[in-house]
Amino acid sequence: MNIFLRKISLFFLSAVFFVLSFHYLIYSALLSNEDYFKIENGMSTVVLGDSHTETSIRDDATLGLKNLSFRGESVFLTYYKLRRLIEVNQQIENVVLAFSFYTLNEFRDEQLNRTFKDYFWLLDAEGLQHLNYTARNAILMLREADSQLFKWGVSNVKETIYFLLTGGYRKMDVSNVSEETSQERLWGHYFKKDKKNLQDQSVLQKAYLEKIVLLCEKNNIKITFINTPLHKTYSSNIPKNYLSDYYADVDNYIARYPGLVSHLDFMNSIVQDTYFHDGDHLNSTGSVVFTEILHKRLLELNIIKDS
Template identity: 25%
Template sequence: MGKFISNIAWFMASFVLVINTLLVSGAYFLKSKKPFEIPNGARMLIIGNSQPEAAFNDKLIENSYNFSKEAEPYFYTYIKLRRLLEQANTIENVLIQVSPWEFTSERDKWVWGKSNLQSMYWKFFLHFNGEEYRLLFSESWENLLNVHLFQSLTRLYKRVVLADSRKVKKDYGGYVAWPETDLELGASLPEVEELTYESSNIHVAYLEKIIDLLQKEGIAIYFIQTPLHESVRGLYDSQQMLEELPEPMHTIPYLDFSAFPAESIHFSDEFHLNANGAAIFSKWFNQKLRDSNGELEFGFTGIE
């Protein structure tokens, strides 16, 4: 019996060692593709989840770089931003998506839920520090071990086999042209009680980390809300959201584009512009920048 247990232990240790070796090797290969490299001349960085990902076509906005990613909570945005700023940095302004939905407890699943760990972990595990590993382990050690040992390797090596610098960079963020829709927008609205503001401390904490990181780099920070379909604008209370955030955030300018006059045909759903809508909005945004000599002075600013 002792020999059997010893053999099992040896097999398990060997299995873990092989998996870790392959994971680290694959991750270093991805790292060699420089996914956090800032495009030449980019002075404005746009980060957040699917809303800015769909709204800001950076090919139409001078000196900008949209590095947003669908279903990305501030936890992963902070890690990504930390790595990005370690590169040669030309960034002067950072626009961060901030809306009531970012702070609901449901979004905790975006950090340590199995589904999001499957899509995020293989890209980021090499960039975690001890604090970030401890957070994931303490909140969901079963999901963390399962994804690390049995899920990440397949996803990682699919990308290694199909390695292309542009595709690797897209895994971490970038503008995505969302499709048109045949759905009746506004027919199925979220419940108002779901739009709470500071129900999840983890998201507020990592937004604070993002702000602290940028301020130490001397980079100007702006909160943004992208265009919303008219059917959901009544659910959106930017004033209350800002007041619920920690007081040091109250001085950060807030550019609220929720009421941008886009028509239904310009949306993919109530919360995301489609490609045509993004083109209209991005051209308008770029012209505003030109008119103000690059100064971000338009939109609702701070707490009134």
């Protein structure tokens, strides 16, 4: 019986090794194709981050602004996306990075495995070791990734970038602002699962925020942390210690990297209920208004230039 189990285990491990090796070769080949990661030549400012920037900032070719944010994207994953973008797009001069009061919280670590299929081919050995994945779950995710890649690659090769390089402005038409929906968002962002105790900051996310800044410094790229508009039902109920920690982190980066790191805080810049999708996201109407506000501010600070 023990011999039989050993044979089964050996067969399973061999199969897993074969599948992972096959995918490594396939996706390594894809990564070597720069066309999949190339953005328009005139786009010198990229917007990265999670759903806050994804839903609030529209692309603008006249200002060279390209939004590649994606819902649920952590600082950890943004680092690997940005690293590849910089390798392929030498014209990038500025990075606008979503940085809110919850960005470094530990719930982001828990989300990593759910986004495995979208990013695993971008990760290096250091990044892969942070994924807490069983072989079975890895294979299931690879199957899903394969089906998506086949769909995009076969139907329209030019659109494959939107799978390999997930992100872009997302239009939100519905307005559903209420105390209840904002509270649900607050629980997920700041509280542990018991909804009583507060989350700690993630050591991993803090480390990769530092790596993003160092990556920008190495490539002479300016980085702007941006806090997008929040509805009063959300912003007024953020636990106070997160506010103080956030501004302390921002001040620390600006002090350590003068001229490289800047910060734009738009938390209270929009107050109309009809401009919000929920407590911490703008809807499509709000995004039009906010994009204009942002553009004006970026021009004033000479972060971007009007062509």
